[in-house]
Amino acid sequence: MARQKLCRECGVPKLIYKGLTWQNTGIICETKDPEHRMFFAESENLEALFAEIENLIGTSIDKFVIESKSRLTKEYLQKMIPAYVLKLLYLVKPTLIVERMAAIAKAYGYGKVEFVDMKMNTKEGDYLSMTIEHPYSIRFYRGDNLGGMEAGTGRECTTSVKEIGEDRYLLEMWVGTHPPELKEHLNPPVYPLITGNVELEKCPSCGVPLAVAAYRFDMDSGIISHPETGTRMAFYGPAGLDSVFLALEQELGLSIAETIIEAQKRYWKRNPMAESWAVGEKNLKQMLAMRGYGIVTRFESDRDHFSITIQNATVLYLMVGMAKGLFETVMKVDSSIHEWSVSGDGTLSITIRSA
Ligand SMILES: [Zn+2]
Numbered sequence: 025m026a027r028q029k030l031c032r033e034c035g036v037p038k039l040i041y042k043g044l045t046w047q048n049t050g051i052i053c054e055t056k057d058p059e060h061r062m063f064f065a066e067s068e069n070l071e072a073l074f075a076e077i078e079n080l081i082g083t084s085i086d087k088f089v090i091e092s093k094s095r096l097t098k099e100y101l102q103k104m105i106p107a108y109v110l111k112l113l114y115l116v117k118p119t120l121i122v123e124r125m126a127a128i129a130k131a132y133g134y135g136k137v138e139f140v141d142m143k144m145n146t147k148e149g150d151y152l153s154m155t156i157e158h159p160y161s162i163r164f165y166r167g168d169n170l171g172g173m174e175a176g177t178g179r180e181c182t183t184s185v186k187e188i189g190e191d192r193y194l195l196e197m198w199v200g201t202h203p204p205e206l207k208e209h210l211n212p213p214v215y216p217l218i219t220g221n222v223e224l225e226k227c228p229s230c231g232v233p234l235a236v237a238a239y240r241f242d243m244d245s246g247i248i249s250h251p252e253t254g255t256r257m258a259f260y261g262p263a264g265l266d267s268v269f270l271a272l273e274q275e276l277g278l279s280i281a282e283t284i285i286e287a288q289k290r291y292w293k294r295n296p297m298a299e300s301w302a303v304g305e306k307n308l309k310q311m312l313a314m315r316g317y318g319i320v321t322r323f324e325s326d327r328d329h330f331s332i333t334i335q336n337a338t339v340l341y342l343m344v345g346m347a348k349g350l351f352e353t354v355m356k357v358d359s360s361i362h363e364w365s366v367s368g369d370g371t372l373s374i375t376i377r378s379a
Pocket of ligand 1: 036228230232
């Protein structure tokens, strides 16, 4: 596979600096599709978060995560690429699709993807398999690929995953209907957007924020990590997470807000970076905007409370959990009281107080 081009100045891969735009609204979006938001965010807590939810509700949430993600990916591809092009690509040069997916996985921090096998027009139908090492989230990765294969073939597909080594997986996909996993067709979340004025210092050559470029982009392993702490990052969309939360609430009739807030809080209290976030409003504003989490428009903090307003916020439960984790880390306490509300224009207000 051809090596990916990197920015000569800062070393960020071309798929990132061409494909994504950091706006002054505090969000990251696909350059070709500004409605499609992305995060540059910690990824190690994804599977841990899913496991924590499973613990609480006592059942696997595989189908919610994989199906929600697959539907989003499929709809996104169908919106961006005409159906006949998708079909033609799949029929004429299917390996090109796998190569492209592997390249995206490396640039986005999803892990190392390698093509294994492809069979077309067999008695059992079309078949595609690949391996992935150190996936950012095996369930999100599986959902993404299922959606990709369904968009390419124009048909329903099925996937399975086997762990075949240390954090190494075989992902197999077949054309063929899978049982309807989710009853309702859930529309992807629509996020309102307000103008903003956040300034991030950017690479003069490619326009990626320097704070993002400071991470190590390992193009062999597909791992993006902090040069000092090793904390792993990936580019993924808030809609994938919000759709999972929505599906869980709608299908199971559960309120999972508190579970997610607690799981996210625990992650942030373990994060070695947490301390460095707590150095004032300007720093926090940068930390949020470089991740595409929105703009900090209000910030108050004293010995007893921490209060913040974020414009253009998404994944609200996760943001509340993060605020709670940061507060408890700085205050060196084990519990706190949280209150939050969101307005119709996507402005999130959070207050954390000592318990
Ligand atoms: Zn650059």
